[in-house]
Amino acid sequence: MSKELTSRAEDYSQWYNDLVIKGELADYSAVRGCMVIKPYGFALWENMRDQLDRMFKDTGHQNAYFPLFVPKSLFEAEEKNAEGFAKECAVVTHYRLKGDPGKKGKLIVDPEAKLEEELVIRPTSEAIIWNTYKGWIQSYRDLPLLINQWANVVRWEMRTRLFLRTAEFLWQEGHTAHATKEEAVEETVKMLNVYADFVEEWMAVPVIKGVKTANERFAGAEDTYCIEALMQDGKALQAGTSHFLGQNFAKAFDVKFSDKNNALDYVWATSWGVSTRLIGALIMAHSDDQGLILPPKIAPVQVVIVPIYKGEESKGPIDAKANEIIASLKALGIRVKYDNSDNSRPGWKFAQYELQGVPVRLAMGLRDMENKVVELARRDTKEKSSMPIEGLAETVAKLLNEIQQNMYNKALAFRNENITTVDSWDEFVKTLDEKGGFVSAHWDGTPETEEKIKEQTKATIRCIPLDNKQEEGKCVLTGNSSTQRVLFARAY
């Protein structure tokens, strides 16, 4: 290996950081809790973002852009939402710097440039958006309003981790307005399904769709729907949420509409979001001790070609043949990189692209060319084979689909093996400690019990699965009666 990686068994958390940093996805920055997304990581995000954006547009949504700042008086208007985010708010209090009279070349905040009203940097944009919607919505004809925004948000977290939890992160937030409760609930579920389809089909990560308990609900929502994924260390990760907001924000910002009969009512709302956190889920769902494993559909580079030169005179013919292959791959829409740089040896390159999770690697020397073959290595299974150059592009295109499917199947099998049904407290604790994964157990439905379980085991209720089977049972902690099982897990 060119770069030493920590193994998962040795230190899972260090393994994760190694993959992010040595895989060149992201880097720490000089700002506490904020990261730099490097070009390779950003190209991955662009592929994810572009596909999500297509799916949002296909379901009738439009993009817009709202201010980064939320005046404090607007921020506090919806009380539950404000209370939920107050502890994490970065606040702008001044709008000017000036020269430090004591130290030449240094600056201080100008005390005379204090804002009359402080500005919160958006941790989420319901407040500023609903304050704007007030001016846009008068009648049922203005509804539904189906708007999405791609933006940066800031939540001042004390413990941060690259991609998983950073003070600033990139995300999208959909904010829709509807004339009826039914339509808003339908929208909430529709977008949950868009997220589930995206994460499963594009990221090859299986998810469980469900509803959060009151304890885990988004601050200001009536109901929070979520998709939950399972990481290789047995911890769950919330991959996306879609909130039915009822009329809470409409009431806080006085947004009413007149219906066809000229009756006034408050507007119904949803909001939904996924973020760069998805990249953390992607890494932990698929990768191994040699590095990242990226699903072909979103990999920045799907195929890398490494020439094996033996002496200067082999360069010309190999480069020429490689360019033919590249053209045939590109003609099928495959993202291909040719690495004929002489800065490093083939072995170093092999290790680097393995670390960076490129799905397919092709290597070709003079001997291969004479035999009209290339060496093909797939990243997911590490299988190597000799492949005829004739028809190679079609072979690779097929293989990329196969890799995508194989990654999903593997992750699905792992996830399914790690949903354990338990009926006693001992089993519950033992499963969490020894096996991990999702634990399907009866719960008496009270926030108090949920809280106690969390205190004793660090496990939370990840969700009440949609279309959950109703069955009589006894709560795993209290023994009180229960009508359904819910999914517990320790989580990111």
Next chain:
Amino acid sequence: MSKELTSRAEDYSQWYNDLVIKGELADYSAVRGCMVIKPYGFALWENMRDQLDRMFKDTGHQNAYFPLFVPKSLFEAEEKNAEGFAKECAVVTHYRLKGDPGKKGKLIVDPEAKLEEELVIRPTSEAIIWNTYKGWIQSYRDLPLLINQWANVVRWEMRTRLFLRTAEFLWQEGHTAHATKEEAVEETVKMLNVYADFVEEWMAVPVIKGVKTANERFAGAEDTYCIEALMQDGKALQAGTSHFLGQNFAKAFDVKFSDKNNALDYVWATSWGVSTRLIGALIMAHSDDQGLILPPKIAPVQVVIVPIYKGEESKGPIDAKANEIIASLKALGIRVKYDNSDNSRPGWKFAQYELQGVPVRLAMGLRDMENKVVELARRDTKEKSSMPIEGLAETVAKLLNEIQQNMYNKALAFRNENITTVDSWDEFVKTLDEKGGFVSAHWDGTPETEEKIKEQTKATIRCIPLDNKQEEGKCVLTGNSSTQRVLFARAY
């Protein structure tokens, strides 16, 4: 007209605001100086952004993302840059809110959550990026580094105008690092040319490429290249800048590289950016008293089809024929909207799409259908004609190109008529006051004279055109000798 617009002659500035707001491009927000970009305006920005992004990638650049925040100590490292932006900096000083003990449900900034070091919200990202590059660049092998970022930035302006000057705006900023001065200068000019090509070919706005004088240079740059456009009111608008930063930031952040001979040197830098301000330029270069006129290449909707129903029974056949036409337009990649909503009458729709600058409008009633024609209206010339449905998609595709070219030609003719060569102070002042536009005049090359001219006339030197003719002359203000003419104008 469905919505009353102010005419240009009446009040140019109000006309501009009417177009932005009634054309549904943007709206004021609750935050001082910040705007909301509405879906129609954002779709326009997306078309501009996507094309620029392709051009950046085609010239070898990659996207990345750097933090919103710049710690004050980093911000002040490059002194000229810091000095240039200090007066416009929004500053985060606290990271938490808490309940107001005096007022239930209200929040205050928690005085115990004061940051040890204040964070500046990026007005531009050289500081945070060059601090990061320090960790990425060791050897000539790491160069060039060709990175771009799409981001929001904040400059606390006292007088704001929608799109043209807002406290927060969206932009892209390229930040590149090079081993030699020559290569950095070449990059600076290359990106200036990318901007010029984009603005001319996609926005249909002719520009003059030039170099700024020292007075007008970007804070921290050795040279600022710019493209300057002319608005219909005779004022100039800086549409994009590309900076050769020399080794200033490399020195401020101690970024050195070892060359092939293992000698250490500071890295050479460029930065370049365009912003949502371009939308302001677009509006003022082309639009008229009836509303926006958008160039087809970036118009969110290129063709709108309005059905003219006479009674319910005409709906079915007209919708069916319209859907055929839509399919044929879409097959040619044309962005088309069918407005068969019954919320408003055809006349109201015509006025609305005229206001919103849709390049081509098709209207069709039963009679038209029987005659196998549609009524076609082009927005730029307001010409109307009857067009056969047979071959309509091809006709429209050709027409869209023609409109794009016609808009450019018209703007170019206007711009060229409004470059006036003057040789005396009287002429200079008279031209500015009575005609406006660019004034080509001799200047003695001193910042003092430039400053005096600005004080007396509000005109600034927009640029020294690239490949400027060298000729002897006398400064229009001082009579001192001069070797070339420069372009003056009043500007946005």
